[in-house]
Amino acid sequence: MKTRITELFGIRYPIIQGGMMWVARAEMAAAVSNAGGLGILTALTQPDPEHLAREIERCQAMTDKPFGVNLTLLPAINPPPYDEHLDVIIASGVKILETAGNNPGAYIARAKVAGLKVIHKCVSIRHALKAQSLGVDAISIDGFECAGHPGDDDVPGLILIPLAARKLDIPVVASGGIADGRGMAAALALGAEGVNMGTRFCATREAPIHENIKQALVDATERDTHLIYRPLRNTARALKNAISDEVISIERRGSVQFEDIRHLVSGTRGRAALESGEVQDGIIHVGQCIGLIDDIPTCAELIERMVAECRERLQIAQSWAE
Incomplete structure (x- = not known):
């Protein structure tokens, strides 16, 4: 598949693994990247920047494909050492940064100066437009169906995805509620150029959970x-x-x-x-999307199955329009 997302990140399929706390480790990210998607490590899963550097090295030993690192900026009385985390990400040679959370401007600017591609994950159009103005390369728009924090606007993907595609100039990744090729086909039809999945990747053999x-x-x-x-x-x-x-x-x-x-x-x-x-x-x-999960495949099996089903559903939809 070829979209602006595959071209931007140098991946075979426009499928991105969510930066899940405690789950997005080297085993997970490498498996997704090796299967043709974009694996993501989560910086804050690691206790400090030194451990993050080691985790990046572990992932680099497991794959020669592109992968990224998520840096989520959380409101906290004693915030994590975000600057040091970004220092490690840049120094490691990772070329893709996923940001999320509050006030990412300074970190986006530093990443861009260092030559990284930046995808920002957000739950509203107003935040997506702000991130675009800060120079991010792509937006991951998270619908109300998602795991974790969907925001408090309660707007589902069926509304957010076409709104984002209509209002943004940069490519949009659909996130939240996607677990199979039907959902992927729907997201592409709504204007997204890729999908992001967290929950579905938790139910894979490589996911580092019980x-x-x-x-x-x-x-x-x-x-x-x-x-x-x-x-x-x-x-x-x-x-x-x-x-x-x-x-x-x-x-x-x-x-x-x-x-x-x-x-x-x-x-x-x-x-x-x-x-x-x-x-x-x-x-x-x-x-x-847990309602759509009925097996525990490898990441490669899941991605290949999704892509095949997505192509099939798009072809069927096209036949209805002829």
Whole structure:
């Protein structure tokens, strides 16, 4: 397949792996890149810039194909060392940076001066337009169906994707709710030039999470997610389990503060659940596309199947227009 996204990043297929916290490690990114997509490492999964440098080296040893690094800028009293992370990314020779979160302007500017291609992930058209004005090379637009933080506008991909394609000059990647070739075909028909998938890649053999978690995604339906943190104006989508059920119960009491749920939603607790396979013991961020997941293939099998199905669906749609 050839789109502006494949040309921009030097990849065979316009399929990008999401920069998932705790999951987007070298094994995951290398498998996606080797299969013709664009693998992504997540900087903040690593405890410090030195560990990030080692993880990039591990990924470079596993693939000679392009891969990128996600740098998500989070509001925090004691923020991570973002500048040092970017120093490592630039020095490592990585040529693709994915940014997300608050105020990425300074980091985008530094990356561009260093010759990196930058894709910015956002959940609204206004933020996409701002990122375009800052000089990013592509936008990944995240619909309300997605895992993690979909924002608080509650606008799904069916609206965001064509809006972004209409209003932006740079290429658009559709993110959120995509797990198969039908979704990919729909995204391309709506004006996107690539797709980004997180949840679907969690249910692959190479994903560095426990098999129990992968099977939970296979067993779940599209109705098995919760929207948590709504009263805090920091909405996140997570798998329905004992912990997210408890969070929802606390939030429904009213006047909830983050301290009331901190012990339930800590990142270390979520990471422990992913690694131990104790599905009920932590927040597990997944999108509504879990309803489309019914097997655990390799990344290569998944990508080839998606591309074949996408081509088939596009050809069928074209035949209807003749």
